[in-house]
Amino acid sequence: MAKNMGVAVAAALSELNVEKAVNALLKWRDSQSQAQKPQLLEQDEFLYLIVSLKKIPQKARVNPIKVPLPHPIIDDPAELCLFIDDRSKSGITKDAASKKIKSENIPINKVIRLSKLKTDYKPFEAKRKLCDSYDMFFADKRIIPLLPRLLGKQFFKKKKIPVPVDLKHNNWKEQIHNACSSAMLFLGSGTCCVVKVAKLSLEKKEIVENVIAAINGIAEHVPSKWGNIRSFHLKLLDSLALPLFQAMPDLRLKILADADHHTSSKEEKQEVEEEEDDTSHQKTKKKKKNKGRIHDVQYMDDREHINDSNSEADRKHEINANISTKKKKTALKKLCSIDIKVKDKKKKKSLAA
Numbered sequence: 559m560a561k562n563m564g565v566a567v568a569a570a571l572s573e574l575n576v577e578k579a580v581n582a583l584l585k586w587r588d589s590q591s592q593a594q595k596p597q598l599l600e601q602d603e604f605l606y607l608i609v610s611l612k613k614i615p616q617k618a619r620v621n622p623i624k625v626p627l628p629h630p631i632i633d634d635p636a637e638l639c640l641f642i643d644d645r646s647k648s649g650i651t652k653d654a655a656s657k658k659i660k661s662e663n664i665p666i667n668k669v670i671r672l673s674k675l676k677t678d679y680k681p682f683e684a685k686r687k688l689c690d691s692y693d694m695f696f697a698d699k700r701i702i703p704l705l706p707r708l709l710g711k712q713f714f715k716k717k718k719i720p721v722p723v724d725l726k727h728n729n730w731k732e733q734i735h736n737a738c739s740s741a742m743l744f745l746g747s748g749t750c751c752v753v754k755v756a757k758l759s760l761e762k763k764e765i766v767e768n769v770i771a772a773i774n775g776i777a778e779h780v781p782s783k784w785g786n787i788r789s790f791h792l793k794l795l796d797s798l799a800l801p802l803f804q805a806m807p808d809l810r811l812k813i814l815a816d817a818d819h820h821t822s823s824k825e826e827k828q829e830v831e832e833e834e835d836d837t838s839h840q841k842t843k844k845k846k847k848n849k850g851r852i853h854d855v856q857y858m859d860d861r862e863h864i865n866d867s868n869s870e871a872d873r874k875h876e877i878n879a880n881i882s883t884k885k886k887k888t889a890l891k892k893l894c895s896i897d898i899k900v901k902d903k904k905k906k907k908s909l910a911a
Contacts, residue, residue, distance in 0.1 A: 628764070787805060
């Protein structure tokens with residue numbers, strides 16, 4: 559079932575549609591750049607893929623999911639920072655880590671110990687400067703649970719959460735290279751997430767390849783895969799979101815209303831007026847039936863349950879009809895008795911006169 563759905567989606571999500579969306583966004587960006595004033599430093603803009611899910615994931619992930627891309631988003635001379643665990647049980651020091659980085663030519667610009675992160679980066683301003691100083695952060699996977707409290711909200715807002723690295727293995731360079739050439743998917747506690755998939759300095763063909771690779775990779779990592787994906791949209795930072803894929807609604811569902819919805823639209827109960835000797839009370843009760851409200855959502859295969867619900871609705875209708883007739887009879891009796899009393903009073907007054 560999942561394979562057939564993936565084939566159908568691949569047919570609907572063609573490379574031509576992605577290329578049209580990319581061309582439209584690039585044209586919009588050129589028109590905006592002509593209207594705006596030229597800036598001193600050109601900032602490299604990115605393309606973002608908006609993923610909408612049908613159901614919220616049961617477990618929210620703090621660590622991102624790495625989706626491989628054919629063309630890396632981060633340049634080779636990027637500023638990278640590594641957090642290491644300098645506790646006694648870790649068995650690694652800053653000197654040993656820096657020697658390994660230099661000997662293997664690993665693109666890490668800064669190594670920060672866990673103890674220094676606790677002491678030197680307590681103020682909010684220090685955390686903000688640290689977040690803005692580097693393009694990407696890596697951390698020993700043993701200290702990942704401690705970092706949200708130490709880094710603060712700024713790292714989460716800018717999606718610069720450190721990527722876990724297993725420093726016990728010797729392939730540090732390979733792990734960091736794979737992370738730099740991947741898109742980071744953050745599955746939180748909602749149905750919508752944003753993934754950075756390409757930068758505008760790439761060629762059009764490379765951007766299209768990155769978008770298609772990101773879509774296929776995200777569909778493989780999402781729970782229930784293509785069955786849980788509602789839509790994909792592509793956008794720039796300040797542009798509108800252009801649709802790339804939209805899932806069809808589930809045709810197995812059928813909306814049922816009550817059986818009385820087709821026969822009667824509104825039913826009102828009669829007003830009963832009661833008049834006594836000195837006091838008169840008028841009570842009006844109007845109960846309008848809910849019209850157009852969805853009462854039951856059933857599958858088309860459950861025909862037996864539908865027949866049962868229809869029979870119950872017919873019984874309720876008969877009971878309400880019997881009750882209404884009884885109330886009408888009682889109201890007529892009360893009105894007759896009131897008329898008799900009024901006539902008696904008039905006779906007594908005439909006799910007294």
